[in-house]
Amino acid sequence: MIPALIALRAIIAREALRFVGQRSRFVAALVRPLLWLIVFAAGFRAALGLSITPPYQTYTTYEVYIVPGLCGMILLFNGMQSSLSLVYDREMGSMRLLLTSPLPRWWLLFCRLLASTAISILQVYAFLAVTALYGIQFSAAGYVALLPALVIAGLMLGALGLALSSTIRQLENFAGVMNFVIFPMFFLSTALYPLWKMAESSELLHDICAVNPFTHAVELIRFALYAQFNGMALLWTTLTGLVLLALAIWGYDPARGMVRRKS
């Protein structure tokens, strides 16, 4: 096996082992979307009726509508959390260990990204298993089609975290990331309300939601769950992901390190 793949396998194995070791993190990642689903969505079901827009073919309850958004939420939270652990890692050393490996730096960063995405995907499926028990089920084809969508959405959100961790130093505490990244991205997207519902209240809100990359990630997931393909969402999610990845690799360029140090 070539060194690059040996390293990839080891980086994923390490993330998986660490994940298994931190059961509380897994439970927290599972409880958060379930709370939204059971408490928030149950309350909203009465207030909010959803008309029939693709990919839905029949009248849909709010609880069913919100599931793809909550899958996106898991990816978003995990992407941010792993980015913060990178910042932490970079100070504490394990990032140093990674970066002194004699492999191209972009590859090492990509491996780290892929590893954290793999963990996120496991969590999404665990969440969907619980929602299935709760009574919200999708077709087998939907669960399969979901996988590539989660990979792309997960990589994009992970790349966002990576780009943030390398460029913005103020975002080192989780509260900052919550307030300025996670909440705006989540609330100004189609995770909780469809676009047309947003348009009813404000054109501006609608426009913000429509350009929010998280919206496209959620829509990609939503269509995939119904075994349907949303080309627009795929295009935007992929493009955003590539731009963010490029930004992250630029941010971790060693030539920039000195500048950061001095400032």
Place this chain on the structure above:
Amino acid sequence: MFCALLGPNGAGKSTLFALMTRLFTSPQGRIEIAGHDMARSPRAALKRMGVVFQQPTLDLDLTVQRNLDYFSALHGLSGRTARSRIDEALDRLGMRDKASEIVRNLNGGHRRRLEIARCLCHRPKVLLLDEPTVGLDAATRQAITEHVHDLSRSDGLTVLWATHLTDEIRDGDQLLVLHHGRLLENGQTGELRGGVPLAQHFLSLTGETE
């Protein structure tokens, strides 16, 4: 060869290490590791280098073996090669019996020894150690210092050992004295210090009285 980089806190030792390990680069100057230019062929240079950072870089919740597996894989080693190199490195540091222990359960001295064993797995030519004895008790400190001196003699390894503690340096070592980012002295320790104890010599150079 054992080369000691001696400097008080804030002399620039860690910055030098960050530059040598390509954590960041400098627009001026040139760094060469075992004949490889860090700017032109960084990967060839990194391949021949083993590093022990000042802060521990171990996964505390994983076993000794897992930590070493991970590191070896980062250097492209796998399967039987990795296993034999890891065993060899563990033997070298007398850590073979600890292979299946969780790192969190090891004491500070053993953790350090593990990190030194780890950086030997890919058979580097150059070892960089940034204040590797920080936080260790006197006996452990001496044992590790002695061990690395042995490595530099028996294996033809070039060791760069950063420290602010003069008792870790032997008369036969090459000595570099760094202060405020400048190199004050470069030579054999015995010759540089003359008849004065190294601690006193160092103090007179850096002019810091406590």
